[in-house]
Amino acid sequence: MYGKWVETTYNSISRKQFFINQDSVSIAISFGQCNKFEFNADGNKKSFELLEVFYNWESKYFIEEYKLLVEKIKEDTATNFILWHVDSEDRKLDTYLLFGISPNCSFSNFSIQAT
Numbered sequence: 001m002y003g004k005w006v007e008t009t010y011n012s013i014s015r016k017q018f019f020i021n022q023d024s025v026s027i028a029i030s031f032g033q034c035n036k037f038e039f040n041a042d043g044n045k046k047s048f049e050l051l052e053v054f055y056n057w058e059s060k061y062f063i064e065e066y067k068l069l070v071e072k073i074k075e076d077t078a079t080n081f082i083l084w085h086v087d088s089e090d091r092k093l094d095t096y097l098l099f100g101i102s103p104n105c106s107f108s109n110f111s112i113q114a115t
Helices: 047-066
Strands: 005-011 016-021 025-033 069-076 081-087 094-101 106-114
Touching (some): 005 025, 047 094
Antiparallel strands (some): 005 016, 016 025, 025 106, 069 081, 081 094
């Protein structure tokens, strides 16, 4: 990523660190272990199964709480990722999210939003 990125807020619930650049593009990054999610405290869900559960949980939240539009763009069960898009009808929110998981069950969540 080119340019200067300034650290902004940290969401302790989602464990996301947010950054913004001079063009008002915002990114968020979080990492965590599979058993750190409320819906997977026992660690039973792994690999793509966990990604799918998390995607369903997160997209339902955006739809029900904020009435946002959600679209799954691509998923890959072999390399364990889901790429998806969230926006609002008025286009004031336009965010792309990438969820991925490693073989050792380390979860990654990246998002980018143009404001």
